[in-house]
Amino acid sequence: MDGNLKISLDKLPIKRLETIEEVGVERFPSDLGYDEKRVNLIRRIDFAWAVEREDPSKKQKKSSSSSAEAPTAPFPWQSMRENLHLAHQELSVIIDLINTVEANDAVTVAGMTRPKQLPNELLSDLAVSTATKLQCFWSLGKYFKQSAKALERQVAREARFYGALIRLQQNWKVKRQRMVASAPGNEGFYIDLFDNTLHDSAAISRPSAISTVRIEHDPAGMLAVNLPPNSCRSLQFAFLGAYLGDNPRQTSKMQTLYASEDPSKETKKEPKNDDECVKETHSVLREVHRAIFDEQVFDLVNCEAFNPSLGVNVTGIRENYLQLSIGQGASVSIVLVPSRRDNRTVDGAGTQNLEAAIVPLETLDGSTPIKNPGFPNRTSCEIYLEQIFHEQVLGKTKDGSTSARRTHLSNQPAKDGLSFLGHFCMSLAHRIFSTKVLNELENLVAGVPYVHLISQPTWHSRTSSWTLSVNIPQSILHSGRQTQYSGIRCIKDVKSQFRTKVVVNDDCINVVGEGAPNVVGLFKRSESICSMNRYDCDLADLPVILLQQIASQVIRWLHEEALMAGIKAKRDYLSLSFELDQGETLGLVAHVDPEDSEGCISWWLVMDDGFTDEHNIQVEISNGGSDTRKFLGYLSLDVLHSTLMDLVSFCNGGGSL
Amino acid sequence: MNKGGIGIGSGSGGGGGPTAAAAAAAAQKQKTLLQRVDNDIGNIVDNFSYLVNVSRVNDPPVRNSQEAFMMEMRAARMVQAADSLLKLVSELKQTAIFSSFASLNDHVEQRISEFNQQAEKTDRMLSRIGEEAAASLKELESHYYSSAPRTSQHTQP
Numbered sequence: 001m002d003g004n005l006k007i008s009l010d011k012l013p014i015k016r017l018e019t020i021e022e023v024g025v026e027r028f029p030s031d032l033g034y035d036e037k038r039v040n041l042i043r044r045i046d047f048a049w050a051v052e053r054e055d056p057s058k059k060q061k062k063s064s065s066s067s068a069e070a071p072t073a074p075f076p077w078q079s080m081r082e083n084l085h086l087a088h089q090e091l092s093v094i095i096d097l098i099n100t101v102e103a104n105d106a107v108t109v110a111g112m113t114r115p116k117q118l119p120n121e122l123l124s125d126l127a128v129s130t131a132t133k134l135q136c137f138w139s140l141g142k143y144f145k146q147s148a149k150a151l152e153r154q155v156a157r158e159a160r161f162y163g164a165l166i167r168l169q170q171n172w173k174v175k176r177q178r179m180v181a182s183a184p185g186n187e188g189f190y191i192d193l194f195d196n197t198l199h200d201s202a203a204i205s206r207p208s209a210i211s212t213v214r215i216e217h218d219p220a221g222m223l224a225v226n227l228p229p230n231s232c233r234s235l236q237f238a239f240l241g242a243y244l245g246d247n248p249r250q251t252s253k254m255q256t257l258y259a260s261e262d263p264s265k266e267t268k269k270e271p272k273n274d275d276e277c278v279k280e281t282h283s284v285l286r287e288v289h290r291a292i293f294d295e296q297v298f299d300l301v302n303c304e305a306f307n308p309s310l311g312v313n314v315t316g317i318r319e320n321y322l323q324l325s326i327g328q329g330a331s332v333s334i335v336l337v338p339s340r341r342d343n344r345t346v347d348g349a350g351t352q353n354l355e356a357a358i359v360p361l362e363t364l365d366g367s368t369p370i371k372n373p374g375f376p377n378r379t380s381c382e383i384y385l386e387q388i389f390h391e392q393v394l395g396k397t398k399d400g401s402t403s404a405r406r407t408h409l410s411n412q413p414a415k416d417g418l419s420f421l422g423h424f425c426m427s428l429a430h431r432i433f434s435t436k437v438l439n440e441l442e443n444l445v446a447g448v449p450y451v452h453l454i455s456q457p458t459w460h461s462r463t464s465s466w467t468l469s470v471n472i473p474q475s476i477l478h479s480g481r482q483t484q485y486s487g488i489r490c491i492k493d494v495k496s497q498f499r500t501k502v503v504v505n506d507d508c509i510n511v512v513g514e515g516a517p518n519v520v521g522l523f524k525r526s527e528s529i530c531s532m533n534r535y536d537c538d539l540a541d542l543p544v545i546l547l548q549q550i551a552s553q554v555i556r557w558l559h560e561e562a563l564m565a566g567i568k569a570k571r572d573y574l575s576l577s578f579e580l581d582q583g584e585t586l587g588l589v590a591h592v593d594p595e596d597s598e599g600c601i602s603w604w605l606v607m608d609d610g611f612t613d614e615h616n617i618q619v620e621i622s623n624g625g626s627d628t629r630k631f632l633g634y635l636s637l638d639v640l641h642s643t644l645m646d647l648v649s650f651c652n653g654g655g656s657l
Numbered sequence: 658m659n660k661g662g663i664g665i666g667s668g669s670g671g672g673g674g675p676t677a678a679a680a681a682a683a684a685q686k687q688k689t690l691l692q693r694v695d696n697d698i699g700n701i702v703d704n705f706s707y708l709v710n711v712s713r714v715n716d717p718p719v720r721n722s723q724e725a726f727m728m729e730m731r732a733a734r735m736v737q738a739a740d741s742l743l744k745l746v747s748e749l750k751q752t753a754i755f756s757s758f759a760s761l762n763d764h765v766e767q768r769i770s771e772f773n774q775q776a777e778k779t780d781r782m783l784s785r786i787g788e789e790a791a792a793s794l795k796e797l798e799s800h801y802y803s804s805a806p807r808t809s810q811h812t813q814p
């Protein structure tokens with residue numbers, strides 16, 4: 001307010017007589033209500049000063065505008081300043097009014113008229129509104145763009161995720177957990193690797209902990225399968241006492257897991273192709289599948305190991321470790337080993353653990369352990385174990401359509417009542433035993449030049465077979481055929497080969513040979529009987545028996561040759577004798593000795609006057625010969641034949657010495 | 658989560674597969690989904706047309722502020738409708754994963770036959786390898802026994 005202070009005086013608040021009537025009735029003014037009093041007070045506020053200020057400012061403006069044309073340039077923002085002042089004053093009045101109203105003083109607004117707006121004010125208001133609206137639309141536009149980007153990203157992520165999931169579903173069982181997933185963005189998908197067909201067989205009672213694999217999102221939104229570390233285990237088979245060495249199957253399994261789950265490799269190759277992601281996931285799942293299969297094999301092995309069964313003898317058991325004795329002086333261990341990512345540090349500990357657990361069998365005997373004592377290949381044994389498990393367990397669930405085409409390689413584990421583990425152990429034992437038999441046969445064949453060893457694969461895991469063949473040299477055969485048709489009744493089929501078959505079933509050796517020393521044949525003395533005899537023996541006696549068989553075949557052949565040459569000869573166990581004049585006999589005797597390094601079959605010429613017995617002959621042979629015995633040496637068939645012919649001619653010549 | 662055999666792509670014309678009740682349920686489900694799609698798209702269209710209509714500038718600024726708030730609300734609704742459409746698409750994909758039995762069965766059958774063929778091929782290969790190994794062994798044995806070292810041993814006295 002200005003400096004002038006105006007004072008207004010109120011009447012005293014006493015009742016004053018308003019009117020008095022002639023009759024004397026006094027009329028007082030009616031009492032004003034509280035509100036009315038207040039209203040009156042407010043009405044008395046004089047706004048003239050404000051109005052006057054406006055008018056004088058306008059007058060001043062006019063006057064100043066008229067006078068200010070001349071020297072001083074008008075302040076460019078003057079009008080705006082004045083407008084702001086006026087606005088400020090009006091606002092302060094209004095604020096006072098509001099404060100009064102707030103203090104619960106009633107205010108009655110008589111009327112308010114908005115001053116008519118000037119066109120520029122109208123336009124400026126419109127401009128402001130338009131600008132505001134435009135701003136609003138811009139912000140909406142930004143919001144839409146942001147949302148669109150986010151939605152696009154989500155669409156892309158989902159497309160990748162579901163695309164990959166559908167591709168995975170082509171090969172694996174995808175399932176969903178019904179409960180709400182706790183982690184955001186996780187829809188609860190998982191892959192079920194449990195095989196119901198195996199479960200039905202009731203042989204496997206323990207579902208694997210890793211058969212449920214959760215599907216998660218990796219940071220890029222793509223499908224990812226994360227396995228807990230060391231969750232996958234694989235089967236490892238070993239012969240105790242043999243050098244463990246590197247197992248190529250183990251290293252390949254480890255490499256697959258190592259390559260797919262190595263975080264350092266993932267950071268190196270940055271944006272991985274979706275195809276590559278899916279392929280890697282496939283291989284990870286495949287490894288888990290294999291791990292489950294190995295676990296099931298181990299479980300089945302454990303179950304069967306403790307059923308009493310032929311060929312199975314448990315000698316050690318620990319967690320995930322089973323040791324069996326399979327006979328033939330061998331023990332095997334079957335272990336579930338974790339397929340670890342870090343081969344360097346942990347693998348050493350793993351193998352150390354295994355080696356510490358192994359008690360080499362040879363040290364018990366006191367002999368030194370051999371690096372490769374003729375055991376079959378460890379990897380092939382592992383594969384074989386898994387294969388017969390697979391055939392046995394999965395073959396039961398199928399109709400047998402697969403069995404028809406597998407007969408060539410089939411193993412028929414259940415036909416002889418053995419469990420599959422029993423069959424496996426016996427197969428291994430058979431392999432070890434047949435290796436020993438083969439060694440003996442090879443040694444024998446090395447000692448007798450005219451014997452050939454022919455292997456005959458049986459395609460059966462517990463049967464092996466070889467043939468020892470004595471081949472008559474072609475030169476003798478040709479000369480023999482010339483005399484064949486000389487008219488005398490002789491054997492029509494001149495054999496060029498004499499065969500002895502050795503068959504090993506599990507650990508039983510069976511020898512089948514023609515012309516075997518046969519009691520019946522000896523009595524009948526008939527040349528037409530070609531006796532086939534079969535008899536069993538053990539490993540220690542095998543060389544001697546085979547040598548005797550071979551020698552008897554040679555004797556038999558010589559006998560036939562002698563008959564063909566027209567001379568009567570007497571065939572005995574291992575000797576061929578010719579009768580001379582005066583009752584003397586001249587004989588060709590075979591002596592067999594498997595330990596002889598120069599040759600296993602040696603020949604003696606024996607002169608017998610009918611009074612010495614065989615025992616003395618043997619004694620004299622071992623003494624190195626005498627006047628009636630002559631050591632001929634380790635003769636080949638050619639030389640034997642020519643010796644025979646010489647004997648024949650000698651006998652024909654009258655027997656003169 | 659099995660959605661009752663609904664196959665959007667393969668249709669419901671599969672032979673004696675679904676029973677009448679299942680087919681009816683599938684049709685109902687299909688109808689519901691289509692309705693949802695219609696709702697969402699209608700939502701988006703309506704809100705967008707309102708946004709466009711409201712672009713006129715009015716005199717009282719109060720109305721403009723009101724309209725500004727309305728516009729924000731409509732935009733949010735549009736985005737929400739788009740999001741719900743996206744969820745619908747996800748649901749459809751999940752349905753496809755868990756219920757597209759026809760294509761899955763076909764694929765599984767195909768893979769089974771492929772694997773059987775591969776198994777047979779492997780068996781044949783193994784038996785061929787075995788036969789070749791046996792033949793080679795026989796040949797090698799006969800060569801060895803007719804070879805010079807053996808024959809020289811043969812002629813030794």
